[in-house]
Amino acid sequence: MIYPPNFEQKTGFDTIRRYLSDKCLSPLGQEWVAEMNFSADFETVTDRLEQTEEFVRILHGDREFPASYFFDVRYSLQRIRPEGTWLDEKELFDLKRSLQTIQEMVRFFSTHSEEEQPLYPRLTRLVGDVVVFPQLIGKIDAILDKYGKIKDNASPELIRIRKEMSSTMNSISRSLQSILRSAQSEGLVDKDVAPTMRDGRLMIPIAPAYKRKIKGIVHDESASGKTVFIEPEIVVEANNRIRELEGEERREIVRILTSFTEIVRPSVPDILHSYTFMGEIDFIRAKALFAEQIQAIKPILEEKQEIDWMRAVHPLLYLSHQKQGKEVVPLDITLRDEKRLLIISGPNAGGKSVCLKTVGLLQYMLQCGLLIPVYGNSHTGIFSQIFIDIGDEQSIENDLSTYSSHLTNMKFFVRHCDDKTLLLIDEFGSGTEPQIGGAIAEALLDRFNRRKSFGVITTHYQNLKHFAEEHEGVVNGAMLYDRHQMQPLFKLSIGNPGSSFAIEIARKIGLPEEVIADASEKVGSDYVDMDKYLQDIVRDKRYWESKRQNIRQQEKKLEEVTARYEKDLEAVNKQRKEIVRQAKEEAGQILADANARIEHTIREIKQAQAEKEQTQLARKALEEFKATVLSAEEEDARIARKMAKIKERNEKKKKKEKTATAKPVFNREVIEAGDAVRLKGQTSAGTVMEVQGKQAVVAFGMIKSTVKIEQLEKVSKGQLKKEAQKSTFVSAQTADNMHDKKLNFKQEIDVRGMRGDEALQAVTYFVDDAILVGVPKVRVLHGTGTGILRQLIRDYLRTVPGISRYHDEHVQFGGAGITVIELE
Template identity: 30%
Template sequence: MKSPLHEIEFDRILTLVAMEAKSAPGKDAVARRHPLPTLTACENAQADLADMRRFVHTQGLMPLAGLTDVRALLARDSVLELEESWQVFRAVRATQALRETCTRTEGFLRLAAIASAIPELDELVGKLNKFFTREGKLREDASAELRAIRKRVPEKRNAVQRVLHDVMNKHGEAIQEPLIVMRGDRYCIPVRTDHRNAIPGILHERSGSGASVFIEPMQAIELNNDLADLLLQEREEIARILRFISQLIAEAADDIRAAIHVAGELDALQACAIFADTVGASRPSFNNDRRLHLIDARHPLLDERVQETDQPVVPVTVELRAATSALIISGPNAGGKTVALKTTGLLVAMAMSGLPLPAADGSMIPIVDAIHVLVGDDQSVTEHLSTFSAYLVRLKRVISAATERSLVLLDELGAGTDPEEGAALAAAVIEYFLERGALLIVTTHLSSVKSFAMNDSRVVNASMEFDTATGKSTYRLIVGIPGRSRAIEVAQVIGLPSPIIDRARERLGPRYVEVDQLVGMLQNKMSSVVEQSAELERRQAAAEEERQALEASRKKFDSERARVGSAFREELERLRDDVSRQVSNEIKNLRANANMRQVVTTLTKPIDQAIEFLPEERREVRVGHQAEHRKFKVRGVVESIDGTKAVLNVSGKRMTVDRKELLGLRDEGGGMKPSHKSFIPHPPSLIPETAELNLIGQRVDDALEASDKFLDRALLEGKQAVRIIHGFGTGALRKAVREHLRKHPAVKSWRPGNENEGGDGATVAVLEE
């Protein structure tokens, strides 16, 4: 008796998936796949598959070279041959490479969790690696003894060959051919039969023709003995090494089995990922609410991408839920009813087994305890050869085994007997499963069964679409209305004589024909609705795709803008640092020079250059409006503009400056801000409005550096005098500051502070104009 999974060809799907596995353990792991019992287990299996698909897409295939099934070798209680040891070594090495790849590649936590179950066998790999070459041969230095023996073997072999060449040269007339041959691990030479006594030695063999004999000359016997002894020692040492290797493998046999088992599971998971891409699979959701919704489901065995044909499979959409738990599919023979039924069962089994689901996104799978299938004997998906009695025997088994958590698939229920009795039996069976709570899909030709579905809200009718123009089924499933068997139309297309076709229609009667035509009209309208719905979905999908493209473009633009902005900021910061260094150097170079105009010109040159790159609209200044001098960072009111020159009133002082050096100021609304005042305070700067610098508590070097910056800034801002507070203390800081002011080119004179200026604890410096 076939298993239910075999009935829906689940085993054939496993065979297809196993073809993508790269190793025997992987193929075995695929063959072990079966529906899992719980929602959590099913979700985890599909999550593992999703992780593997992402891995294959981004990282490529996993390293599986060398992974073979060596579990039979591990079970042997004997010394492994060299080739067998090499196979085990390669398999162990492959498992460790797989573990390394999965656990160290970031972003694949589920694969890492699976691979971490592979035991660490790096130490074993390191030990075995010392014995093998890349080709799987035993290394010359596998042991010190082997290395010494193999070093002596060619020396002894050359010695034997030299002696034999001397013998052949001396007795050339007796030699059949000047060749050295091996006979029984002994080096010999071919001697003509009629000259066999010319060369004393041991006769090992006669040629097939009898024209020559193979003789080991007396001169070579001792050397051959030495060589044979070395070769014997080599074999013994190799045997000892193989016993040692076998012992290492035997001690780690359990870990090796576990490693190969897990590696096989990963190979199987990768095979599922490859197959998923072949069939365009999606990731389903699972539920315990008996909700089945397959969207655009495709039978993998009919999929043109699997079969490599140009005949596309027609997808079907099937939906069942607790309220409507039965679906009755009707329609013409060879119309696709059985295919739809088996596709449903197969895809539920595949999804629950962690296999790819060849259906559209949004498909939902109920967790069922079993899938019970009744589709006849061995047959294709369109043939029906079983007898009624055999059908009932199998139906009895299904009825006994099904529970409220089962999925039951019954093909051609009620067929094979009297239509009325068959229909009554079919309706009773449907009612039975409805009461049990099982999910049910039935195919039928019986009209009364279709009528039963229309009178029970728990049952939904569906039909396979039929193209009246071609007389063939389109294999599209239309939910909501029953199908017509189309027996007469099919007979007409096949070519039965017209009188038979006409007489068959007459026997049906006008009432049946009228009802049949109405059903046909309903089917056509439903087909139109389905087409419109599909077109709407296509348009929605296209709109969503366009929206996603626009969103991706926006994100790309935002990312690029952020990147450019970041680069621009970095460049500004670099320019600022360069200017700062340049200013510092120029101040040091020019401080001894009393030409303040040259100092100012030199320091503001980078600003002049930067101004050229500012947008033109930011340069606009107007008479009567506020403006800021870019170099001096002072603000005032523009009194007049004459060509490229402008007069700026700053705190009552008029400055004639280049117009391009002024930056028009805007109010909060974005417009230019006029003012009736002659001076607008600048935002807080390093120099307070009191023009004083407090150096108390600073070291002399730091205080003098701060004084330089303070004086430079005061000079640029047009200060006439400044006060530097140094305190009393020991007097060292006061002395240093005043000595520094005496030499400073920007200081015209200095004096101690008066009583309300801090007295001798402060110094007032008058600046050059």
């Protein structure tokens, strides 16, 4: 339930309807906009929102949605229900094009196999039992040309009539030309005069003085009276025949249209059902376009009563500010079970009413199936009822004052509100004496709270602020105000009441200080101090909120530094382990060498047959050597030396890389071997092979030439690279043209009614473009007819190497009258 009846005018939703209506392509969609209504059913709202969200994806997709001909021919179809009536040429042409659009839309949503999940499941479900009419479209094409006019070959009788008309007109033209040349030779008419058509009859313009020189009937004269139009008697009968043939042509066209309407009439109910589908798609498309315009999304929808929005924006305020180049301050608001009723206080013109209207409008939009401008992770629920009390409802006819109308609304709210109701009340309790007004407002607020209702309520009353502090389910909120700049910030802060800043605003406006002092004295120091304390609380809250944000940022930086330090420490430990491993390998190798030396020494002693004492001395010396090698101090020293070497190697490597990356200074005056140069005044560049005094040997491609150095100018490597790119890559203009061609390429060509050679040429260009832009599949509409055009096209397709296969379209979408070409 929505209350009051003018809810949409109060929230601005009537303007939203106008925006949507303007985005519709036809009256079909505009009727859906007019019938769009509020729903409290979770499944219905979910379905509407997801349909719109899917169409937003279509707008961003690669495939172009068929939205060319959204014509409303329902009135014409209703008109032809009686026998003997017919559709005229324009109505039939509009019917054909709109049926083609419906067929293309059905194909758009049905291009998936039965095993595949459709890309747009909610929209695909709308296709359902929608009927398409390819045979009917083909029959219309048989009698109408591409401009919507009846073809000559629509019937044998029409061919005969139009042939006779053509031959008669040619005869009249020849006769008039002969008479005109004779009159020109006699000086009766000017040389540049030609026969003209008046009232459907060919005549000769001539000066009034010579009108008796030519035998015939004077039919008309110009406005100036300087020219009369004569129909020579020799062509009178022929012109009469033309009139007769025109009548016969009209009668034959009516007969053809009447006969064709007999074919259409049985299909009218199914066609009307298809137009219902077209209207709904038009409506959903308009919703998606509007969502794009206001940057709206589908929030996380839950089947309960809740509002948890981040960065919510009033859409109409957003559009207005966008035109003025201004930013809208977004709204963060939460209404949940423990904090269902939000009491917003603060200065006048501080944004309280805008906040309330934003909540009402966005929730209403959502439950009408429109996406809303909030942040991505926002949550929202469904309310069964939305009640609003805002603005001046004073009525002279009903003898209602502002306060009386306000109380009338409150009576309705108290009787009907429940735990699934969203209440939106502006300036709660105002309009009467403050003490009793505040008391009544407090009593009403208590009833709303006991009924577990949700709501946003704005007020200046202190007792309502106290009530919110003392009762569970009710929470204070404040619209922030900059005391130093003396201007509103339009930001909502939930948790503390706001000050009205009455004294500060009065002082800013320039009210005399003695008046302000008297007012402060009259209201009492307690009230002034309390208002001041509220301001201090808000100020302190903003200060500590700022501090909290700074601490969060510092903590985040600290976490990043800690993570980086741990990563670096891990890398150092890994490197240390690798160094130790390498050092141990070297130590093992040294030990192996030492053992080999010991064995070698022993062998020498044995071979020399030395004394036992000498052998013992040799062994002792070698053992001491081994012990020295194995000593921990030596191993640590070796590891240290190894680390120093690795460090030195790394530094050398870095220095080398730095030297390699440093750009050498480009000296244009000095030309040396290896430099890129070009002849002064020329564009082609070459490379200097060697310098011979005042001459240089330059290689221009494969040609070497000796040139005086004074005739050369040095070219930087970057400039040389740019020239090479210009010569080897596609130009920017060509790339742009290719991009435009790809964007505007249509994947279907209609060659029906063309001659064989003409159709073949059109298909050749079409297939070349398709291969060029890289589309996977295209369609050629050639009709069935005698099959000659189809055979010619397929003979050509066999010779094209870029085509993987071609085949007839599915029977439902045109069958043998359409060839589908699949490209490699």
